[in-house]
Amino acid sequence: MLQQAEPRRTDNDISFLGTMNFEISDEQNLILNVVDEACKRIRPIEDKCYLEHKFNDQIYPIFKETHLLGLPVSRKYGDGQGADALTYALALERVGQEGTGVRTFLSGHTSLGQLTVQKWGTDSQKEEYLPKTTRGEKIMAFGLTEPTAGSDPASLRTSFEEKGNYFFLNGSKAWISNGSIADLIIVFAYPKGKSEGMCAFLVEKEYEGFEAGAIKNKLGLPTSDTGLLYFRDCKVPKENMLGPLGKGLSVAYSALMSGRLSVAAGCVGVIEDCLNESIRYAKERVQHKKKIGKHQLVQREITKISLDLETAKLLACKAALQKAKSDASPKDNELRGEADWMIAQAKYQAANASFDAADRAVQIFGANGYSFENRPARHLVDTRVCRIYEGADQILEQKIAVKLLGSDYEAFS
Ligand SMILES: Cc1cc2nc3c(=O)[nH]c(=O)nc-3n(C[C@H](O)[C@H](O)[C@H](O)COP(=O)(O)OP(=O)(O)OC[C@H]3O[C@@H](n4cnc5c(N)ncnc54)[C@H](O)[C@@H]3O)c2cc1C
Incomplete structure (x- = not known):
């Protein structure tokens, strides 16, 4: 006898197609035209840098001049453009045509960086960091991976200890996009001596005990920065914990x-x-x-x-x-x-x-x-x-x- 099939998940049902609207409004088109212009300016520079195997330091200034460094960030913050998820995805699709290195810069700065601050930050963290990062005064990165913790981030070893008004971070992060050029990095660590209660921190590159270097000899992405980060009693102000304790x-x-x-x-x-x-x-x-x-x-x-x-x-x-x-x-x-x-x-x-x-x-x-x-x-x-x-x-x-x-x-x- 044939077994009765499990009912299909409603959201995977064909009826979902009726709720999808891929129509592009004039406002969305306007943004995508700006992205296209920026990409056209980036292309000859990217071509040259790629062949010389060197970091493309013009991606960031071009996106800054064209006001694209905070595309999906709320307009409340600096140069945020408030683009919806579909517009932002279409913008990244256009950027992806210029190469994965160019797009990886934006993923590190915006998708992993700014959007995480916007979702989890306190009002004062958002006021402090989102205007600066959308205006291009600070580049962001996201530091989760470590030399011995990749697919299993729960096994990371970087630790923090609370002393007075600071957290002191110790450990290292590897393979961090924008890592050696970033001014502000989201860093993950466990309380010292523990393997639960992980916390996230906003670390500025000027903080005492922080050091970064670029990874060389990568298979690809020669025009994009991938960094190694070191924390040696890195002194992070208490107000820079991102998200609730242990989350x-x-x-x-x-x-x-x-x-x-x-x-x-x-x-x-x-x-x-x-x-x-x-x-x-x-x-x-x-x-x-x-x-x-x-x-x-x-x-x-x-x-x-x-x-x-x-x-x-x-x-x-x-x-x-x-x-x-x-x-x-x-x-x-x-x-x-x-x-x-x-x-x-x-x-x-x-x-x-x-x-x-x-x-x-x-x-x-x-x-x-x-x-x-x-x-x-x-x-x-x-x-x-x-x-x-x-x-x-x-x-x-x-x-x-x-x-x-x-x-x-x-x-x-
Ligand atoms: C250019 C570049 C940029 C990067 N940018 C960032 C960044 O900005 N921020 C950041 O935090 N990290 C970044 N990473 C790190 C990246 O996220 C990790 O490389 C990735 O999570 C995989 O971890 P790993 O390299 O340690 O591989 P491992 O976790 O050691 O895995 C090795 C292999 O084993 C497989 N494997 C592992 N566990 C299992 C399992 N349970 N079942 C089956 N297979 C398994 C993996 O799929 C993989 O094939 C970047 C990496 C590169 C190369």
């Missing part, structure tokens, strides 16, 4: 939701650029007396990139809309869980699809695809990190499946 993991997980969505959106941009570049090249390059675009096996590669784009874009936009719903009702745990799950799927799909698309684009370019002179090669090495950071593939695969199987099937806690 550091909740702060981290909420930041990762925004961060993952930004990765998904950026990867959609990577796929779009791979598609555009592949079409352009297939119409120019002649082999066997024909434009290579006339060879059907090349057409197949273009079809696959196009399908990667459509599926990744739909999932990213769907996740962005679900996040907006959840942000509007912050106390609704069910909505938050649904957004978390959709974002995990969008990030997983887009990260893998962008790597696949870059690989296909390199193939279409042949030997020219093997040169960093052309963007497909850069995308191939740069987008690889999207399958590692902000939840590696394996972690997201388990997260996605457990939501469907039920919490009894949790592979790890």
